[in-house]
Amino acid sequence: MEKQRVVFNNKVLPYxxxxxxxxxTLVFFIWPAxxxxxxxxxxxxxxxxxxxxxxxxNFSTIFTDEIYRKSLGTTAIFSLLVTLASMSVALLLAVxxxxxxxxxxVYKTLIIWPYAVATMVAGVLWYFLFNPTAGIISHLLKxxxxxxxxxxxxxxxxxxxxxxxxxxxxxxxxxxxxAGLQSIPPxxxxxxxxxxxSPFRRFWTIVFPLLSPTSFFxxxxxxxxxxxxxxxxxxxxxxxxxxxxxxxxxxxxYHDGFKGLDYGGSAAQSVIxxxxxxxxxxxxxxxxxxxxxx
Amino acid sequence: MVRNQPWLTFITHLIILLGILVLIFPxxxxxxxxxxxxxxILSVPMPMLPGNELINNYLTVLTAGSNSxxxxxxxxxxxxxxxxxxxxFGKIVISLIAAYALVYFRFRFRLFFFWLIFITLMLPVExxxxxxxxxxxxxxxxxxxTGLILPLIASATATFLFRQFFMSIPNELCEAARVDGAGxxxxxxxxxxxxxxxxxxxxxxxxxxxxxxxxxxPLLITTDEQFYTMLIGIKRMLDVGxxxxxxxxxxxxTMLAIIPPVIVVVQMQKQFIQGLTETEK
Numbered sequence: 001m002e003k004q005r006v007v008f009n010n011k012v013l014p015y016x017x018x019x020x021x022x023x024x025t026l027v028f029f030i031w032p033a034x035x036x037x038x039x040x041x042x043x044x045x046x047x048x049x050x051x052x053x054x055x056x057x058n059f060s061t062i063f064t065d066e067i068y069r070k071s072l073g074t075t076a077i078f079s080l081l082v083t084l085a086s087m088s089v090a091l092l093l094a095v096x097x098x099x100x101x102x103x104x105x106v107y108k109t110l111i112i113w114p115y116a117v118a119t120m121v122a123g124v125l126w127y128f129l130f131n132p133t134a135g136i137i138s139h140l141l142k143x144x145x146x147x148x149x150x151x152x153x154x155x156x157x158x159x160x161x162x163x164x165x166x167x168x169x170x171x172x173x174x175x176x177x178x179a180g181l182q183s184i185p186p187x188x189x190x191x192x193x194x195x196x197x198s199p200f201r202r203f204w205t206i207v208f209p210l211l212s213p214t215s216f217f218x219x220x221x222x223x224x225x226x227x228x229x230x231x232x233x234x235x236x237x238x239x240x241x242x243x244x245x246x247x248x249x250x251x252x253x254y255h256d257g258f259k260g261l262d263y264g265g266s267a268a269q270s271v272i273x274x275x276x277x278x279x280x281x282x283x284x285x286x287x288x289x290x291x292x293x294x
Numbered sequence: 295m296v297r298n299q300p301w302l303t304f305i306t307h308l309i310i311l312l313g314i315l316v317l318i319f320p321x322x323x324x325x326x327x328x329x330x331x332x333x334x335i336l337s338v339p340m341p342m343l344p345g346n347e348l349i350n351n352y353l354t355v356l357t358a359g360s361n362s363x364x365x366x367x368x369x370x371x372x373x374x375x376x377x378x379x380x381x382x383f384g385k386i387v388i389s390l391i392a393a394y395a396l397v398y399f400r401f402r403f404r405l406f407f408f409w410l411i412f413i414t415l416m417l418p419v420e421x422x423x424x425x426x427x428x429x430x431x432x433x434x435x436x437x438x439x440t441g442l443i444l445p446l447i448a449s450a451t452a453t454f455l456f457r458q459f460f461m462s463i464p465n466e467l468c469e470a471a472r473v474d475g476a477g478x479x480x481x482x483x484x485x486x487x488x489x490x491x492x493x494x495x496x497x498x499x500x501x502x503x504x505x506x507x508x509x510x511x512p513l514l515i516t517t518d519e520q521f522y523t524m525l526i527g528i529k530r531m532l533d534v535g536x537x538x539x540x541x542x543x544x545x546x547x548t549m550l551a552i553i554p555p556v557i558v559v560v561q562m563q564k565q566f567i568q569g570l571t572e573t574e575k
Contacts, residue, residue, distance in 0.1 A: 005461070006468040007400050008478040017395035018407055020388045024448040028426055029414045035425035093313050096306045109560060110314045112567075116555035118507035120525050124532070124548055125320035128327070134541060136323065139339045167317070175567055199302060228420045232509040236529065250420045257424045258514065266424055274421045281416050 033274065039267035058268035067244055068252070068269070075248045078162060079226035086166040087218055090173030091211075095203065097174075098181040108178065115171040119229050122168040123161075123236030130160055150238065154245035157238045161246045164237060165230045172225075173218055180214035181207065220284045227276060249273055321552065328352070328546040335541045351546040360543045363530045365519040367547045370527040373439075375554075377512070377523055378505035380443035382498050385452050390490070393456035394482055398468070415450045419511055427514050437518040446511060452497055455572055459493050460486065496569030499562045503555045524551040 040058055042051040062068045097107045114122070129137045130150060138148040150157040184207060192202050231250050234240060240247035240255060247255075253273060257266030323342075327335050330345040355367040395401075396408060419426065426445055435441030463486065471481045512523045522530065528551060531544050559566050 005397065006465045006472070007398055008472075008481075010399060010478055011401070013478060014395040014399035014401045014404075017391040017399075021392040021411060021448055021453065022407060024388070024444065025410055025414050027429060028445040029417050029422070029448065030410070032422040032425035032429055033417050035428070036422050039425070089313070093310060096310050099306050100303065100310075107310050107314065109563065111310075111317065112563070113556050113559055114317055115570075116503050116507075116559040117552055118509060118525055118555075120507075120509045120529065121548055121551055124528060124544070125324055127532075128541070128545065129320055129323060134336050134338060134340065136339050136342075167320075170313075170317070172570075175570060179567070179571060199299070228418055231420065232525070235509070235513075236532070253420065254423060254510065263424060270421045270424070274417065277418060277421060278416045 036267045036270045036274070039263055040271045042267075043264050054264075058264040059272075062265055062268055062272075067247070070244055071247045071249055071252050074158075074244070074246065075227065078158070078165075078230075078246075078248055079223050081162050082165045082169065082226040082230070083219060083222040085162070086169040086222060087173050087215070089166070090170045091177050091215075093170070094174050094177035094181055095207070098178060111174050112171045114168055115175075117168060118232060119165070119168055120232030120236050122164045123233040126160060126164040126167065127237045150242075152242055154242055157242055157245050161230070161233055161237055164233045165226065168233075169222065169225055173222070176214055176218055177211065180211045184210050217284070220280055224277070224280055227273070321549075324545050324548055324552075327541055328549050330542055332538070332540060332542050335545075336538075347542065351542050352550075355543050355546045355550070359527075360531045360540050360547075362534050362537070362540070363519060363522070363527055365522055365527070367524070367527060367550060369520070370522050370524045370547075371550060371554075373442075373521060374506055374523040374525075374551075376439055377442045377508065378502050380439065381446050381505035381508075382501035384443060384447040385449045385501050386494055386497060388447060389449055389452035389456055390487075390494075393453050393460055394486065396453075396457055397460040398478060398481075411448075411450050411453055413450075414448060419446070423510070423514065430515060436515045437521045439521075441515050442508075442512055442521070442523075446505070446508065449501075452501070455493060455497065456490065459490060463489060492565075492568070493572070495562070496565045496572060498569075499558055499566045500569040502558055506555050 041053060041055060043054040043057065093111060097111070100107070117125075129135050130148065132138050132149045132151065135148075141148040148156060150160050188206055188210075189202055192206055197205065227248075228250050230248065231254065234246050234248060234251045238246040240251050249269065250273065253266055253269045256262045256269065260266075326342060326344050327340065328351055329348040330341065331347050334340060334345060356371075357366055357368060359366040359369075392411065396404065430436060430441050430445060433441075435444070467485055468481065471485060476484070507525070508523070509525045512521075512526050513529070516522055516526055524547065528544060528547050531547065532539055534540075
């Protein structure tokens with residue numbers, strides 16, 4: 001419960017203080033979001049002159065669309081892989097860095113900086129290394145008789161997008177895992193060491209369970225990252241191709257709306273994405289509430 | 295006692311160094327490429343040591359730009375800087391005063407406003423791009439700094455962070471200020487603001503990086519090259535269709551896009567980590 005606060009008595013001032021934030025929220029958040037909802041049940045004619053109310057036609061159109069269904073599957077596998085891979089790598093690095101405390105500080109600086117790199121730039125970096133004409137990794141692969149061309153092969157394009165997204169996200173997860181590890185009392189670890197538990201056993205029976213609140217929080221954040229922030233990676237590396245292999249939902253909303261000019265369809269996709277965010281936010285807050293009760 | 299196991303320590307260092315190598319490798323190659331001529335880069339495989347075109351390439355992008363984009367990277371850096379600082383300062387100011395109103399006043403519809411701000415957590419740019427674009431277009435804000443900054447400036451997370459912090463300020467301070475005859479504005483400036491310094495610094499680091507690295511929004515609303523940010527400029531340099539990408543210039547620009555936020559993170563590591571762990575919880 002919020003305790004009774006000492007407050008000021010002023011009739012006008014609080015509204016004036018809130019005005020900027022409320023104005024921006026209404027104009028750039030609430031109004032556009034309601035427009036998305038509204039547009040998603042309308043069908044515009046090709047010239048944008050008139051629109052008719054079509055109930056849920058836009059939704060049934062996109063859900064029967066082969067490409068959109070593929071995009072749903074791609075997004076699901078993509079976010080699963082990105083979340084799993086970036087969290088596992090980060091956990092491994094955090095556990096190791098926590099073992100070697102002194103040099104750990106230097107390591108920490110060397111591991112956290114990629115968080116400052118934009119996802120789009122991460123895309124450009126790996127695109128350069130793998131591009132079929134000048135890339136050195138693709139060259140290396142070719143010299144081993146492996147034909148690399150992510151502009152042609154769906155699997156390779158998908159791998160590259162996942163890899164670049166993971167590369168950028170490891171540092172973020174690392175920071176939280178390291179903070180989580182450092183808050184575990186050393187006496188717990190020592191007690192189990194006295195009982196003769198090996199380092200691996202100590203990790204699985206003590207450290208890992210104690211990290212579960214951190215892990216749970218990170219799962220939500222990483223799914224959000226994979227769903228939305230990876231737009232830059234996809235746009236820089238593949239542009240959704242080849243054959244829609246990397247056409248994740250957020251990229252498709254942008255592409256259909258701005259390149260395809262399909263406003264109704266794009267709005268319907270936005271509404272579905274909105275549903276995803278709302279669901280994730282609710283999960284996150286459920287979790288925070290639970291944590292408070294501990 | 296936790297026993298020291300030398301072989302385990304050795305493997306520990308080995309794996310961490312391997313991880314760091316994977317993190318640094320693409321930046322190293324990018325740097326090397328930015329110091330060579332295009333011909334050298336295209337002669338597969340490109341050299342793994344820096345060449346002597348460093349000054350030439352960086353001067354070219356900073357002052358002239360590439361063939362496909364008619365604006366210099368120097369200009370783009372200024373645009374990115376304006377956008378990042380505008381978003382960081384704007385968000386902090388707006389959230390500070392909004393949180394102050396929510397904590398230190400009781401007024402009608404207080405809860406309503408609280409939820410109105412709260413709900414924006416669920417509406418990232420990506421889910422409302424088309425209508426937001428239309429609003430900004432109707433306001434005549436395409437290709438303007440206001441258009442780049444304003445729609446990204448409201449933030450529920452910053453408001454909640456400050457609200458949380460204000461609620462931890464002891465009541466006695468406010469009482470004392472009132473006894474001394476200080477009004478709400480005086481109390482805010484003399485007491486609350488100085489106390490919030492560390493929170494503001496931590497938030498600033500996070501928001502600067504957030505603003506500098508914005509991509510989708512500037513991609514939509516900047517068609518005039520004069521308003522390109524770093525990332526948009528790089529994207530346009532890559533979009534040459536059938537032509538040859540000027541890799542040496544793209545790579546130099548990429549380095550310039552990476553350096554400012556990385557410096558901020560490394561230099562202000564403490565504030566950065568504090569900001570990250572506080573805003574996300």
